[in-house]
Amino acid sequence: MSFNTLRRHFRESGKNLGRNGWMTFASISAVTVTLLLVGVFFVIMMNLNHIAGNIEKDVEIRVHVDSAATEQDQQLIGTKLEQIKEVDSVTFSPKEQELNNLIKDMGENGQAFELFEQDNPLRDVYVVKTKSPQDVIKVAxxxxxxxxxxxxxxxxxxxxxxxxVVNVARNIGIVLILGLLFTAMFLISNTIKITIVARRKEIEIMRLVGATNTFIRWPFFLEGLWLGVLGAFVPIAIIGGVYYYLFDFVNPKINIKFVELLQPSPFIYQIAAILLLLGGLIGVWGSLMSVRKFLKI
Incomplete structure (x- = not known):
């Protein structure tokens, strides 16, 4: 395809959007509403997945060493732990450090445990992190x-x-996202199909004068792309603005260590890229599927 032909297709696709103003508005509105729902669901699911990941990362194994073990026995335990293929890291924490951590974690009430500094009842500990959280039980x-x-x-x-619980939540999230995307593709393709049907005479005339199927498809291909991309702008703006506000309002009030929202940057840019891509793909798919029936010989 020559550059002049491609430029002509771009020009025609833009003109057609203007000529069919109300149908263009209806298509973009359908894309906007659907992608807004998809975007909100993506934000929720990605944050839930982030929180679930933080919870999984916080899982660790604490191997308490018997007080009768010699220094050599302790080192042997550490060596064996490091040799387990599922183990990511092994950190030795002497009982003195364990007592200090306990006093620190207890806050004001921790002063009572300072009495045990001379006769520490705690044990030396190996803190083990696994490569995968699901390997914790096996390693333990x-x-x-x-x-x-x-x-x-x-x-x-x-x-x-x-x-x-985490696995069930993730599986449900995947199913719901796929279902919502399928619904979005169905709604948007049908809305775009109405636009194509309204211009069926234009397609028939182009066929009669000898235009190839590829030549006819290109303007509709581009129109679908513009409809999808334009329809994604409003959801991106709404979701971005609301998420920045919620992050500044909610995150400081969360006092649980592993429960925190994803940082707005680069998260919002990732959501924007996903919505633009989905909008473009759905718009193109809807246009191509709708125009195909009019190109059959």
Whole structure:
């Protein structure tokens, strides 16, 4: 395709949007409303996934070393833990550090534990992080079998339930997003189809004068692209503005360590890119599917 022909298609697609003002407005409105719903759902699901990821990252295994273990025994335990393929990192925390952490975490009430500094009842601990949160249970069970390991703690009972809840939430989110996208494609393609049907005589005339199917498709291809992209601007503006406000208002009030919203930058730009891409793809798909029936010989 020559540059002049491509330029002609761009020019014609722009003119056609202006000639069919009300139909253009209806198509863009359908894209806007649908992408606004899709965008809001993406924002919710991506933040929930972020929070779930933070919760999973916070899961760790604490291997308590028996007080009867020698320094060599302790080092052997650490070496064995590091050799487990599912383990990402192993950090040794002496009992003195454990007591200091306990005093710090208890705040004002921690002063009572300062009495144990001379006779510390706590145990040396290996803090283990796994490459995947789902490997925590497997690694913990293996560590329990080591000599001179007094106990292994990883939130048994609660961790399994948490993983189940997170997996169910993610699966439901994926299904709902796919369903919403399918609905969006159906609504937008049908709205665009009305525009194409209203111009069926134009397509028939172009066929009669010898225009090829490719030549006829290009303006509609571009019109669908413009409709989708233009329809994405308003959702991007609304979602971006509301999210910045909610982030500044809600995030400072959240006092839970692993519960925090995604930073507006680059999150909003990612959402904008997703909506522009979806709008363009859905617009193009709707136009091509609608015009195809008029190009059949």
């Amino acid at each position: 069970k293996e560590a329990e079998g080591y000599n001179y390991v007094q106990s292994v703690k990883y939130g048994q009972g609660y961790v399994e339930k948490m993983f189940d």
